[in-house]
Structures are given as structure tokens and as C-alpha cells.
Amino acid sequence: MAILVTGGSGYIGSVTVEMLRAQGEQVIILDDLFRGHAATIPDDVPLHQGKVGDRTLVRHILATHDIDACIHFAALTYVGESVDDPLHYYENNTNQSLALLQELVTGGVRQIVFSSTAATYGEPQYTPLDEAHPQHPENPYGWGKLLVERALSASEGAYGLRFVALRYFNASGATAERGEDHEPESHLVPNVLFAALGKREYLSVFGDQYPTPDGTPVRDYVHVADLGRAHALALAYLRDGGEGLYVNLGSGRGYSVLEVIETARRITGKPIEARIEAPRAGDPSFLVASADKARAILGWQPQFDDLEGIVASAWDWHSRHPHGYGDQ
Numbered sequence: 001m002a003i004l005v006t007g008g009s010g011y012i013g014s015v016t017v018e019m020l021r022a023q024g025e026q027v028i029i030l031d032d033l034f035r036g037h038a039a040t041i042p043d044d045v046p047l048h049q050g051k052v053g054d055r056t057l058v059r060h061i062l063a064t065h066d067i068d069a070c071i072h073f074a075a076l077t078y079v080g081e082s083v084d085d086p087l088h089y090y091e092n093n094t095n096q097s098l099a100l101l102q103e104l105v106t107g108g109v110r111q112i113v114f115s116s117t118a119a120t121y122g123e124p125q126y127t128p129l130d131e132a133h134p135q136h137p138e139n140p141y142g143w144g145k146l147l148v149e150r151a152l153s154a155s156e157g158a159y160g161l162r163f164v165a166l167r168y169f170n171a172s173g174a175t176a177e178r179g180e181d182h183e184p185e186s187h188l189v190p191n192v193l194f195a196a197l198g199k200r201e202y203l204s205v206f207g208d209q210y211p212t213p214d215g216t217p218v219r220d221y222v223h224v225a226d227l228g229r230a231h232a233l234a235l236a237y238l239r240d241g242g243e244g245l246y247v248n249l250g251s252g253r254g255y256s257v258l259e260v261i262e263t264a265r266r267i268t269g270k271p272i273e274a275r276i277e278a279p280r281a282g283d284p285s286f287l288v289a290s291a292d293k294a295r296a297i298l299g300w301q302p303q304f305d306d307l308e309g310i311v312a313s314a315w316d317w318h319s320r321h322p323h324g325y326g327d328q
């Protein structure tokens with residue numbers, strides 16, 4: 001049996017494909033390549049280039065391959081872009097996901113792992129955030145993901161669909177072969193390293209008066225390879241008959257923006273200029289996961305438990321790929 005991986009040429013998807021194949025899984029990718037990279041896809045992995053909302057294409061894929069599960073990464077991922085063009089985000093991330101789910105159910109594929117996000121929680125009411133924390137997203141990106149979560153829950157009883165929705169915190173780091181290459185890049189770790197590489201003059205720090213130890217926002221960084229392993233465990237859980245599950249994927253430890261910059265200075269040996277700028281609207285001060293549920297239910301044991309290892313792996317990849325995959 002094969003696994004359909006949507007968004008499998010993107011950052012987290014491509015690393016997960018690498019992990020799944022290392023376990024001997026057969027993988028089929030569905031990706032529009034809009035923000036992904038064909039170079040990440042191994043030669044012997046079939047790529048169907050197109051939209052997850054293209055029902056004819058999804059039916060064709062299901063008819064052509066023997067698929068028993070789908071890992072659904074494909075989405076647009078920028079909070080700011082979702083605020084500027086919400087209908088586009090709802091169409092791409094929500095409507096197309098619903099179309100995909102409908103085709104999967106009709107085609108008999110009832111095991112789904114879904115890429116959800118910490119953005120479904122909104123402003124934290126307590127920390128660390130566990131899965132029972134209320135969900136009040138602050139932007140269309142978060143709302144679009146939450147609506148898919150709700151559709152998954154409703155589909156469980158109605159169609160016998162079983163799912164694991166993984167709410168990632170800040171994915172970062174790289175494997176030896178695959179790293180983060182987004183255009184535009186909005187994530188902190190690659191942007192700090194771009195400053196180290198001289199690809200940008202300085203790093204903007206948005207606000208230094210937050211109620212955190214050094215005044216800059218604190219986030220939970222989780223290594224992309226640990227995320228990949230969590231997807232493999234989620235699949236095993238579903239294949240063992242596990243029922244609908246929402247779990248956080250984070251390290252359970254928070255680092256401030258200034259701590260990330262300091263770590264990157266140490267690892268790269270570069271000065272990395274940081275300039276304090278105005279805070280961004282809607283940036284919470286503290287976003288750290290409780291990952292106890294993933295450990296207890298999925299048996300997830302993150303192998304990277306500190307920022308040092310995450311930044312070092314990203315630096316290794318970026319310094320060997322200063323132009324990313326070189327296709328954009």
C-alpha cells in the first residue's frame with residue numbers, strides 16, 4: 001500500500017517523505033510545486049503535479065495507485081498573506097482540503113494525517129499550550145486550518161474516517177539533504193542564517209518590550225526531522241486502529257528571538273546585525289507547546305531537544321545551499 005503525500009515537495013513534506021522512505025514506505029506526491037521544489041523529490045517517487053482540489057486528478061491518483069492513507073501538508077502558509085487575501089486562503093486551504101477529503105472518502109481512503117498549526121489557538125491564555133486550550137484563531141490562516149480540523153472530526157462518525165491532526169509549532173532545522181527554502185521566507189531561523197550568509201544586511205527584530213525575560217517573543221522550535229518522524233508514528237497509530245486525535249508537536253521549550261540570534265552567532269561565527277523594529281500586530285509574546293500527548297499516545301521522542309542542534313543543522317544545509325534549491 002502507498003501513502004499519498006500532498007505538499008510533499010515543500011519543506012516539512014519533503015523531509016517527511018525522506019523519513020517514510022527510510023522506513024520502506026511507498027509514497028506518491030500530489031503537489032502544485034507553487035511553493036515546493038521538484039529537486040526534493042526522489043527519482044523513483046511518482047509526482048502528480050496539480051491542486052489537491054482538482055477532483056479529477058485526485059480520482060485518477062486513487063484509481064492508479066493502491067493508497068491506504070493520506071498525509072495532507074499542502075497549504076499556503078503565510079499569516080500576513082492570509083490577512084491580505086483571506087478568500088484565496090480559504091479557497092486553497094479549506095475548500096480544496098474539503099474537496100480532497102470528499103474524494104478520499106469516496107475512494108475508500110479513510111486514514112488521514114493533517115498538518116494543523118499552533119495558529120489555531122490564537123492568543124495564549126496559559127502556557128505551555130496543551131490541546132485542550134481554547135481555539136480562537138487570530139487570522140484567516142488559522143481559521144482555515146481550524147475549519148478543516150472540524151470537518152475531520154465530523155467525518156469520523158459520519159464516514160468512518162480516522163485522522164490525526166498535528167498542530168505544529170515552529171518547524172525548523174534541516175536534514176543533510178533537505179532544508180527550508182521558502183520564497184518569500186518569513187521564518188526566523190532561515191532569516192537569521194541569511195544575515196550570516198550576507199544574503200540580507202541585518203535581521204529585523206519586531207519588538208523588544210514583550211513581557212518575556214529579554215523582551216522579545218518566545219517560540220517553540222521543533223526540528224523538521226522530528227516532525228517527519230511524528231508523521232510516521234501518526235500513520236502507525238492509524239493503521240493500528242487509533243481514533244481521531246489532535247496533538248501538538250513542539251519541543252516544550254521556548255527560546256526568545258534574541259536567544260535564536262545569539263545561538264546563530266555562536267554557530268556561524270558571524271556577527272549578525274539585529275535591528276529592533278516596531279512589534280507586529282497579533283504576535284503573541286509566548287507560544288510554547290505541551291507535547292506530552294504526542295509522547296504518551298504516539299510514542300514520539302524528539303531527537304533534537306535544544307536550539308543548538310536545530311540551528312546547527314539548518315546552518316549546515318544553508319551554507320551548502322546558499323541559493324536554496326536554486327529554482328526560484
Ligand SMILES: NC(=O)c1ccc[n+]([C@@H]2O[C@H](COP(=O)([O-])OP(=O)(O)OC[C@H]3O[C@@H](n4cnc5c(N)ncnc54)[C@H](O)[C@@H]3O)[C@@H](O)[C@H]2O)c1
Binds near residue numbers: 012033035037167
Ligand atoms: N513551517 C511551519 O513552521 C509550519 C507550522 C505550522 C503548520 N505548518 C503547516 O505545515 C504544512 C507544510 O508547511 P511547509 O512549511 O512545509 O510549507 P511549504 O510551502 O514549504 O509546502 C507546502 C507545499 O504545498 C504546496 N501546495 C500549496 N497549496 C496547494 C494546493 N492547493 N494543491 C497542491 N499543492 C499545494 C506548495 O506548493 C508546497 O509545495 C502546511 O500545511 C502548513 O500550514 C507549517
